[in-house]
Amino acid sequence: MSFQQLNLHPSLMRAVASCGYEKPTEIQLKAIPPAIEGKDLVASAQTGTGKTAAFVLPVLQLLNASPRQRGPQDRRPRVLVLTPTRELAAQIGETVVALGRHLSFRSTVVFGGVGYEPQNQAFRRGLDILVATPGRLLDHAGQRNVDLGGIEILVLDEADRMLDMGFIHDIKRIIQLLPAKRQNLLFSATFPHEIRELADRMMNAPVSIEAARRTMDAESVSQTVHPVDRERKRDLLAHLIKQGDWKQVLVFTRTKHGANKLSEQLDRGGITAAAIHGNKSQTARTRALADFKQGRVRVLVATDIAARGIDIESLPHVVNFELPHVAEDYVHRIGRTGRAGLSGQAVSLVSGEEQELMTGIQRLLKRSIPVVEVDGFKPTAGPSLALPREFFSRNSRGRSGSGDASRSNRYDAKRGFAGGSRRSEGGSNSRWGKSKPRTSVVTGYE
Ligand code: AMP
Numbered sequence: 001m002s003f004q005q006l007n008l009h010p011s012l013m014r015a016v017a018s019c020g021y022e023k024p025t026e027i028q029l030k031a032i033p034p035a036i037e038g039k040d041l042v043a044s045a046q047t048g049t050g051k052t053a054a055f056v057l058p059v060l061q062l063l064n065a066s067p068r069q070r071g072p073q074d075r076r077p078r079v080l081v082l083t084p085t086r087e088l089a090a091q092i093g094e095t096v097v098a099l100g101r102h103l104s105f106r107s108t109v110v111f112g113g114v115g116y117e118p119q120n121q122a123f124r125r126g127l128d129i130l131v132a133t134p135g136r137l138l139d140h141a142g143q144r145n146v147d148l149g150g151i152e153i154l155v156l157d158e159a160d161r162m163l164d165m166g167f168i169h170d171i172k173r174i175i176q177l178l179p180a181k182r183q184n185l186l187f188s189a190t191f192p193h194e195i196r197e198l199a200d201r202m203m204n205a206p207v208s209i210e211a212a213r214r215t216m217d218a219e220s221v222s223q224t225v226h227p228v229d230r231e232r233k234r235d236l237l238a239h240l241i242k243q244g245d246w247k248q249v250l251v252f253t254r255t256k257h258g259a260n261k262l263s264e265q266l267d268r269g270g271i272t273a274a275a276i277h278g279n280k281s282q283t284a285r286t287r288a289l290a291d292f293k294q295g296r297v298r299v300l301v302a303t304d305i306a307a308r309g310i311d312i313e314s315l316p317h318v319v320n321f322e323l324p325h326v327a328e329d330y331v332h333r334i335g336r337t338g339r340a341g342l343s344g345q346a347v348s349l350v351s352g353e354e355q356e357l358m359t360g361i362q363r364l365l366k367r368s369i370p371v372v373e374v375d376g377f378k379p380t381a382g383p384s385l386a387l388p389r390e391f392f393s394r395n396s397r398g399r400s401g402s403g404d405a406s407r408s409n410r411y412d413a414k415r416g417f418a419g420g421s422r423r424s425e426g427g428s429n430s431r432w433g434k435s436k437p438r439t440s441v442v443t444g445y446e
Pocket of ligand 1 (some may be wrong): 019021022023024025028046048049050051052053243
């Protein structure tokens, strides 16, 4: 399938070509036609699938096809895109500009942490497309800086993430400020109960589409677990970076403090590093990201929320310095690497305390991740594998180095892994073996 078949306006086709997009991604193929027909859409897609263009293109096409109902003197925004973070908002704004470059629509991006006045000026000048984070937009709406009564299309981007970040009430309040008659496009990687409920309430006979979950784990990303004592993680990280001569590494920590500390320690040890997290000013974040993209710093240490939506093409290495508490975040994290068919490497430094988190992640992925001990960094306590040995051996026939070592390890919601690890069923006193079978099922991908 080519972009030709999507019947996009010639100006959009030119912009698509200058962005270097040769053919539509799966989500674009599925989302663009019904969206252009004016239908409501519930789309299951993750970052990295091309979902931004999947809503920006139809939005531009629709705006172009219909003039303002109240005439050109009406300067209220016609399209509202809500997204969880500043970085995502900025990137959507850039996509709108890039794809709309041959059309004459005005767009603006509004998020917290920066002054109100430039945003107010943009509202006063008038605009067509407003990209915003919910909190700041609600502030503006409360101060009557912007009138949302002219919104024709609402896009909720990364709805599940907005829920995680506590924006659900803000979103509901914003929706009440919009005209009831409008088109709704909702994008989410997962569909927890609250998001389904929101979709049910606000959508009008939506078309439901799903882009295959990016199979980065099996295809383009090689994943490895290095078991290591917690206090030796930093040394192991430095060792891996130096030994592998890694030039561009995104490292995830769980806390802002941890991100700062690690970046300072790496820097002191001769590995250039910067931290990016919510306590940093927008300017500091932008600078850190630019330094990283341009190779001036080798390591970017980030928390999940700050890293969310950072668009860096073909990032070669992602390191989980600490595992995320929420298994889905692991998928988001490693989604930063191996994009666009390029190979990537995702490495997790896992200490004994994180065993259960690792089990949860493997349940979510429905596969095991090969464990590789690094000489000189073997954990001092507990058995040498981060996971019950049976986990790998039942179905893998010893191929523990390969990406698909245990693809046949199917997860059954009732019974757990088909491999049936005795240790996980019976329990173990070893801190490496305390994996409890969990029955949580991931929605959205099934
Ligand atoms: P997103 O999922 O929106 O974050 O997009 C991920 C990356 O894919 C961005 O860098 C886009 O510029 C890029 N992209 C979007 N659509 C296409 C396409 N059709 N062909 C190639 N790259 C694309």
